[in-house]
Each structure stands twice: as C-alpha cells, then as structure tokens.
Amino acid sequence: MSHILIMLALLFQGQPAAKTFETDTFQTDKGNLAITFIGHGTLMMMWDGKVIHIDPVSREADYSKLPKANLILVTHEHGDHLDPATIAQLRQGNTQVVVSKSCEGKVPDETVLTNGQSITADGIQVEAVPAYNLVHKRSNGQPFHPKGNGNGYVLTMGGKRIYIAGDTENIPEIKNLKNIDIAFLPMNLPYTMTPEQTAEAARSFMPKILYPYHFGQTDPQKLVKLLKGTSIDVRVRKME
Numbered sequence: 001m002s003h004i005l006i007m008l009a010l011l012f013q014g015q016p017a018a019k020t021f022e023t024d025t026f027q028t029d030k031g032n033l034a035i036t037f038i039g040h041g042t043l044m045m046m047w048d049g050k051v052i053h054i055d056p057v058s059r060e061a062d063y064s065k066l067p068k069a070n071l072i073l074v075t076h077e078h079g080d081h082l083d084p085a086t087i088a089q090l091r092q093g094n095t096q097v098v099v100s101k102s103c104e105g106k107v108p109d110e111t112v113l114t115n116g117q118s119i120t121a122d123g124i125q126v127e128a129v130p131a132y133n134l135v136h137k138r139s140n141g142q143p144f145h146p147k148g149n150g151n152g153y154v155l156t157m158g159g160k161r162i163y164i165a166g167d168t169e170n171i172p173e174i175k176n177l178k179n180i181d182i183a184f185l186p187m188n189l190p191y192t193m194t195p196e197q198t199a200e201a202a203r204s205f206m207p208k209i210l211y212p213y214h215f216g217q218t219d220p221q222k223l224v225k226l227l228k229g230t231s232i233d234v235r236v237r238k239m240e
Contacts, residue, residue, distance in 0.1 A: 019061065022237050026182070028158025035162075037237040041081055041186065041214040043164065047157045050122050053090055054153075054164055057083040068092045071121050075131060075166030076150030077102040096121045100128070100166075102149035113151060125156040129177070131168035136190040144191050154180070163207065167192050167214065170201040183207035187223060188216035195219075199226035207232060213239035 021044075023036040028047065036044040039060040045052040050070040056063060057080060069090040074082050074097070084107050087097060098119070099110045111119065113128035120126070128151040133143035145167045152166040154177070163183040168174075170193060185201060186192035192214060193201065202210050210232050212220045220236045227234050 021061075024235070024237075026160060028160045030158035033157055033160055035182070037211075037213075037239055039239060041075070041167070041239075043184070043213075045155075045157075045162075048123060050124070052124065052155075055081040055166075056086045056090060057081065058086045059083075063089050066090075069095050071095070071124060071126075072097045073126065073153050073164070074099040074103050074107070075152065075164070076100050076145065077106065078167070081167070082106060098126055098128075098153075100149060100151040115148060115151065123157075125154075127154040127156075128152070129154055129163075130171060130173045131166035132171060133191075134169050134171060136169065136192075163205075169193055170197045170204075174201050175204045177205040177207075180205055180207040182209045182211070184211050184213045186214035187212045187220065188214060188218050195222035195226055198223055202227060202232055203230065206230070209233045209235060211235050211237060211239065213237075216240055 021036050021038060023034050026033045030048050034046040038044055041055045042057055042060040043054040051067045052071045053069045054073045055075055063086050072087055072090060082103055087107055097107055097110045098113055099107055101112060101114050104112045115128055115130045118127040131150040131152040132147040133145045136144055150166050152168060153164045155162045160181045161179055163177060163180045165185050167186055185198050187195060187198045212223050224234045
C-alpha cells in the first residue's frame with residue numbers, strides 16, 4: 001500500500017495538471033486498486049482498467065480533465081453528491097450510472113438500487129446499504145436524510161471490500177457490515193456524525209482502514225485519537 005500524490009488533470013494527454021489530488025494504492029487479487037480523494041464526498045477509483053466515480057460534482061474538480069467513467073455511483077440527491085451535468089460529462093457509451101431512490105428520474109438511463117439490492121457491473125459487485133439520519137433533523141422535523149432515500153455502497157473488487165457510507169448517522173444497519181477492508185465514514189454536523197459517533201460506528205464493524213470524509217470543519221484528528229489503540233488504521237486525507 002502506498003500514499004502518493006498524482007497529477008490527474010489531463011493525465012492521458014501529457015499536459016500540465018491543473019490540480020493535484022491524493023491517491024492511495026492497494027493490492028487486490030486482480031491488480032492494483034487506486035483510490036483518489038477528490039474532495040468532500042467525492043472519490044475516484046481505478047481498478048482492472050476501469051474508472052469508478054463516486055458522487056462526482058463540479059465544485060470539487062474540473063471533470064473535463066479527468067478520465068471518463070465505466071461506473072458512476074450516486075449516494076443521494078443533495079447537490080454536493082448529485083450533479084447531473086457532471087455525470088453527463090463523464091459518461092461514455094457503456095457507462096453504468098447507479099443511483100439511490102431519491103435520484104430516480106434525475107439522470108437519464110440510470111440504474112436505481114434501493115437499500116438491500118445489489119448488481120455486478122464490469123466485474124465490480126455493488127451492494128446498496130442504508131444511509132440515513134436517526135437524530136439530526138431540519139426545523140420542520142424532517143431528517144436531513146430520511147430512511148430509504150439514500151444509499152451507502154459496498155464495493156467488492158479483486159477480493160477487497162470497500163464501504164462508502166454516503167450521508168448517514170451511526171445507524172443499526174452499520175453493525176451488519178462484514179469483512180470491510182476500507183471504509184469511508186462521514187463526520188460533520190448537523191448532517192451526519194460527530195467524531196464520537198463515527199468512532200462508535202467504526203468500532204461496530206472494525207474496518208481495516210478508515211478514512212473520515214465529508215468532514216467539513218470537523219477536526220479529523222479527534223477521530224484518530226478516539227480510535228487510538230484499536231486495530232483500525234485511520235487515515236486522514238483532504239476530504240473536507
């Protein structure tokens with residue numbers, strides 16, 4: 001495993017990059033998995049010659065300078081996660097776009113997965129898991145993320161299991177996760193979790209590696225301290 005800085009913008013054209021992103025690389029049973037930290041809730045993965053974009057939004061990157069997608073995953077309908085124009089920009093002829101129930105009809109030719117459903121796309125197993133609020137609500141009493149609207153995703157690639165939580169609190173279903181190698185958990189109020197809640201969620205399923213993401217102004221070092229002494233490798237990247 002390695003932590004590197006790569007120049008992604010205009011990567012394949014050999015021209016100067018406009019922005020530098022952090023990327024971690026992992027060995028799998030079928031070649032390397034490269035996870036690039038675009039920002040906030042936005043990620044890009046490369047594995048087995050395929051490009052996977054998660055919650056691509058134009059505010060986090062100039063997508064005209066990034067690789068086209070084989071697979072796009074959208075966790076829910078909020079503007080910092082769903083950007084139909086960016087999705088259109090990333091699509092090519094065979095791109096599959098997987099979205100949650102709350103995004104249905106907002107992207108052409110999408111595949112809607114509800115909590116508990118799964119598909120295999122280009123050799124990648126995609127499981128949709130719940131992501132919602134239990135405690136934090138809007139002034140009208142409605143949760144910021146109602147149950148059933150959004151998805152987290154568990155991806156299996158070359159024997160590695162990656163959990164991308166989306167916007168969620170420490171919900172009971174998190175305890176059902178098994179054999180997670182790499183996890184992304186959100187950590188900002190009032191929309192998701194405090195560091196304490198995030199640590200409690202992580203302890204319930206014990207991923208090998210944990211990245212806090214979507215953390216806004218929350219200090220991710222608090223999570224590092226809370227999980228010190230566990231077997232969880234907490235890694236902080238630029239995912240405000």
